[in-house]
Amino acid sequence: MIAFSHYDTSLLLQALLRTIILSVGGGLMGVAGAVILTALRLSGGKVLLPLRLLAVAYVQIIRRIPFIVTLYIVFFCTGMAGVDVSATVVAIGSIGLIAAAYLSEILHGGILTVPVEQVEAALTLDLPLWARWRYVIVPQAMSAVLPPAIGYLVLFIKDTALASQIGVVELSQAGVILSGRGLPSAQVFCAVLLLYFTISYPLTCLSRLLEKRIAVH
Amino acid sequence: MNRLDFHPVLVRLPYLLGGVWITILIAALAFGLGLSLAVLLVVVRFENRGVWRRMSRGYSTALTNTPQLSQIFAVFYCLPLMGVMVSPFLSVVIGMTLNAAAYLADILGAGMSRVPSVYHEVALTLGLNRRQTYLRVILPHVGRTMFPALANHFQIMILGSAMASIFGVEDLTGRAYDIGSTTFRILEVMLVTGALYAVLSFALAGIFMLCRRGLERMV
Numbered sequence: 001m002i003a004f005s006h007y008d009t010s011l012l013l014q015a016l017l018r019t020i021i022l023s024v025g026g027g028l029m030g031v032a033g034a035v036i037l038t039a040l041r042l043s044g045g046k047v048l049l050p051l052r053l054l055a056v057a058y059v060q061i062i063r064r065i066p067f068i069v070t071l072y073i074v075f076f077c078t079g080m081a082g083v084d085v086s087a088t089v090v091a092i093g094s095i096g097l098i099a100a101a102y103l104s105e106i107l108h109g110g111i112l113t114v115p116v117e118q119v120e121a122a123l124t125l126d127l128p129l130w131a132r133w134r135y136v137i138v139p140q141a142m143s144a145v146l147p148p149a150i151g152y153l154v155l156f157i158k159d160t161a162l163a164s165q166i167g168v169v170e171l172s173q174a175g176v177i178l179s180g181r182g183l184p185s186a187q188v189f190c191a192v193l194l195l196y197f198t199i200s201y202p203l204t205c206l207s208r209l210l211e212k213r214i215a216v217h
Numbered sequence: 218m219n220r221l222d223f224h225p226v227l228v229r230l231p232y233l234l235g236g237v238w239i240t241i242l243i244a245a246l247a248f249g250l251g252l253s254l255a256v257l258l259v260v261v262r263f264e265n266r267g268v269w270r271r272m273s274r275g276y277s278t279a280l281t282n283t284p285q286l287s288q289i290f291a292v293f294y295c296l297p298l299m300g301v302m303v304s305p306f307l308s309v310v311i312g313m314t315l316n317a318a319a320y321l322a323d324i325l326g327a328g329m330s331r332v333p334s335v336y337h338e339v340a341l342t343l344g345l346n347r348r349q350t351y352l353r354v355i356l357p358h359v360g361r362t363m364f365p366a367l368a369n370h371f372q373i374m375i376l377g378s379a380m381a382s383i384f385g386v387e388d389l390t391g392r393a394y395d396i397g398s399t400t401f402r403i404l405e406v407m408l409v410t411g412a413l414y415a416v417l418s419f420a421l422a423g424i425f426m427l428c429r430r431g432l433e434r435m436v
Contacts (some may be wrong), residue, residue, distance in 0.1 A: 064419065068382070068383075078304065193283045193287055196283040
């Protein structure tokens with residue numbers, strides 16, 4: 001067993017940090033985007049119809065394009081438009097774009113599980129709009145939304161590995177670099193996979209735990 | 218800002234479309250091999266109560282919590298060290314197979330736990346042995362009930378096969394990247410490629426829906 005030198009370890013840890021930044025940043029953007037998309041999809045009236053269709057089309061289409069292609073499109077779009085941002089920002093933005101689509105599906109589905117009678121009862125009680133959402137719809141929808149949403153966060157952590165393709169030195173790229181330095185590939189990739197596992201597995205467990213909790217109720 | 222120019226891409230469209238078949242080939246090969254491996258994993262999970270069962274569970278946990286790209290990298294860099302020389306195409310197929318087996322075993326496992334225990338009893342009464350019970354009763358039933366989940370995973374694998382381009386395989390994304398680097402119209406070619414993937418995915422969704430109707434009629 002050949003030990004990693006100080007420089008190798010620090011590269012690996014910095015790459016791990018970069019992977020976490022990408023996941024958290026992309027996940028947060030995704031949540032924000034999902035709320036907007038879902039609000040549009042649930043909106044009524046004729047004025048918002050084009051936006052509603054656009055939101056549905058966005059969710060349907062973006063989930064059918066490989067993440068790496070989305071990443072390239074965002075990367076070269078910002079390049080062509082002359083927007084000067086770092087590859088990390090591009091990667092976070094791309095993860096945010098797909099995360100918004102997937103999370104919106106979950107959020108939309110979760111809100112639809114709340115029985116109509118509940119909303120009608122809230123309307124009868126003359127609850128204002130914010131109270132209807134805050135005390136009636138959101139608490140009930142969350143039980144259907146949270147477990148799969150956390151499960152999908154694990155998916156986005158794994159998608160960050162593709163950010164290496166636009167030049168972000170994250171965990172999987174660090175593995176390639178270390179392997180190129182002449183370190184034994186088997187050990188390097190074991191370390192990389194193990195690090196991914198240590199950030200993904202707790203979330204998987206949390207998702208499963210929440211699912212069980214809810215099943216008990 | 219430059220203007221988009223799709224002409225150089227459209228001229229090379231036949232070459233790009235040829236990549237669609239390679240994409241489908243990679244996904245189909247890895248799905249088929251992964252499903253065979255998954256059947257083994259899941260039968261072990263239900264038949265064995267000891268260390269093998271735990272290993273089968275551990276396999277799924279380990280491979281579903283790490284990125285497929287890193288897994289393919291590991292295969293790509295480690296197989297040659299073990300003296301096994303394989304083409305990039307095969308490395309990708311092997312990596313995707315190992316990954317798919319983990320997910321498909323979880324899907325089949327969920328289906329197996331929902332098979333009514335009467336099925337096992339009836340098979341026993343009919344005098345079927347363990348192998349016949351699985352091959353003729355349990356697995357066909359699981360295949361039918363879990364068809365939507367399996368089809369969905371195939372769609373995910375079509376998208377995942379785009380990673381093959383990173384290893385130099387000429388699948389749809391790989392060919393797109395080639396065209397991009399010869400024509401310098403990479404944004405245009407990626408937009409067309411994205412549209413092609415979306416069309417492919419919608420087409421597959423349609424085919425799977427027909428299959429599902431056929432399956433439902435069979436029952």
